[in-house]
Amino acid sequence: MLKREKSEKLYEEALNYFPGGVNSPVRAFKAVEGKPLFIKKGDGAYMWDEDDNQYIDFCCSFGPLILGHNHPAVYSNLIKNIANGTSYGAPTRLENELAKLILSKNPFIDKLRFVSSGTEAAMSAIRLARGFTGRNKIIKFEGCYHGHVDALLVKAGSGLATFGESSSAGVPSKVVEDTIVIPLNDIAAVEACFEKYPNEIACIALEPIPANNGLLIQEKSFLQKLREICDKNGALLFFDEVISGFRVAFAGAAEFYGITPDVVAYGKIIGGGLPVGAYGAKKEVMAHVSPEGPVYQAGTLSGNPVAMSAGIAQLSVCAQPGFYEDQAERTSFFTSAVNAYAKEKGYPFKMVSIGSIFWLNFDNKTIRRADEINSDMGNFKKLHKTLLEHGVYLGPSGYEVGFVSLAHSKEILKEASEKFCLALDACFKG
Numbered sequence: 001m002l003k004r005e006k007s008e009k010l011y012e013e014a015l016n017y018f019p020g021g022v023n024s025p026v027r028a029f030k031a032v033e034g035k036p037l038f039i040k041k042g043d044g045a046y047m048w049d050e051d052d053n054q055y056i057d058f059c060c061s062f063g064p065l066i067l068g069h070n071h072p073a074v075y076s077n078l079i080k081n082i083a084n085g086t087s088y089g090a091p092t093r094l095e096n097e098l099a100k101l102i103l104s105k106n107p108f109i110d111k112l113r114f115v116s117s118g119t120e121a122a123m124s125a126i127r128l129a130r131g132f133t134g135r136n137k138i139i140k141f142e143g144c145y146h147g148h149v150d151a152l153l154v155k156a157g158s159g160l161a162t163f164g165e166s167s168s169a170g171v172p173s174k175v176v177e178d179t180i181v182i183p184l185n186d187i188a189a190v191e192a193c194f195e196k197y198p199n200e201i202a203c204i205a206l207e208p209i210p211a212n213n214g215l216l217i218q219e220k221s222f223l224q225k226l227r228e229i230c231d232k233n234g235a236l237l238f239f240d241e242v243i244s245g246f247r248v249a250f251a252g253a254a255e256f257y258g259i260t261p262d263v264v265a266y267g268k269i270i271g272g273g274l275p276v277g278a279y280g281a282k283k284e285v286m287a288h289v290s291p292e293g294p295v296y297q298a299g300t301l302s303g304n305p306v307a308m309s310a311g312i313a314q315l316s317v318c319a320q321p322g323f324y325e326d327q328a329e330r331t332s333f334f335t336s337a338v339n340a341y342a343k344e345k346g347y348p349f350k351m352v353s354i355g356s357i358f359w360l361n362f363d364n365k366t367i368r369r370a371d372e373i374n375s376d377m378g379n380f381k382k383l384h385k386t387l388l389e390h391g392v393y394l395g396p397s398g399y400e401v402g403f404v405s406l407a408h409s410k411e412i413l414k415e416a417s418e419k420f421c422l423a424l425d426a427c428f429k430g
């Protein structure tokens, strides 16, 4: 049995300080009916909790750590730059350096603006789309998450097109009344929205690789059709690449699928494990952002030099030839071993993956829409618990995806796949 005394004590204490004892809800282990483990340190593919239990980490801080924990290049650039102070409220060479690195390998955007989180990036991208087009309505898809932006915290209902009904208390209905929510993989619903609201829709917003509510991989033809519909109707195509950016290819899903968005949001990997986000677009669109244009957006710690230095170090490694091919190859080595075992045993389970993202689907069929997910999370809870006991850490929700990092060598992935197979037995036989 896992030792948990120190984590439990810290959790009891944290309950006095933070709602639910945490500073971001999914960390609370509510979805797996457990208590959070308090993490002491990470190195490579491993993390250790306060009770000194060691885990192979597939959460990777929910995505940012594509090189694993404590990568030497990130560590040394951070140490070098932190010696100069932590923030100036004035531009630095480091902002130019990170922007140059990104823009030189990304044909989809000419300029960008650094912010401090994915939420800020998505919020600002929507504001820019509205400011640029002079239109208010936006389309979003059921199952796509864009951070805790008021206008995007919207629950979808059934039917063709459902107008915003907020899925969080504290979001006034007025704020979401211009958000139209429709199911993924449903072009007819998108077309119907444009027919109903001609010249009113500013943008179609989506995660081109929806990875916040399971992994709902879309067909390229769907993304292509969205591009065409936007062109036909003078709307912008907004790719929220906070997860997929620098993850499936350096220039994200846009590069992976070869589809050009008009506005893009980045986060997670871009900051090398420190808080950075960014949004970008072609010059003509970015010219609308303050101080060049009328769309206001600002940030005290935007482009923070310490965070920039971590981003520069991380993205320099990602930019090396063969990086993404190697990531995808190791990930498929891992997922195919587990899938072959599940198939041999006849378990209703399939690891879905793209690039170095994977998701545990307790079902054998291919799904592309949020309402197709098997909502019985009983088996996920068992699997999660068993894996923790065996020293494998996954994000504590069956709707979250897992990540493979550069530090997950084939040896580690082989060991992890054997542990997954044991955990599957515990789920389906136990």
Ligand SMILES: Cc1ncc(COP(=O)(O)O)c(C=O)c1O
Pocket (backbone or CB within 6 Å): 062, 117, 118, 119, 120, 122, 145, 146, 147, 148, 207, 212, 240, 241, 242, 243, 267, 268
């Ligand atoms: C696609 C997507 N957009 C936006 C966000 C919000 O990013 P952050 O949590 O950094 O605010 C997330 C976070 O998971 C995300 O996955």
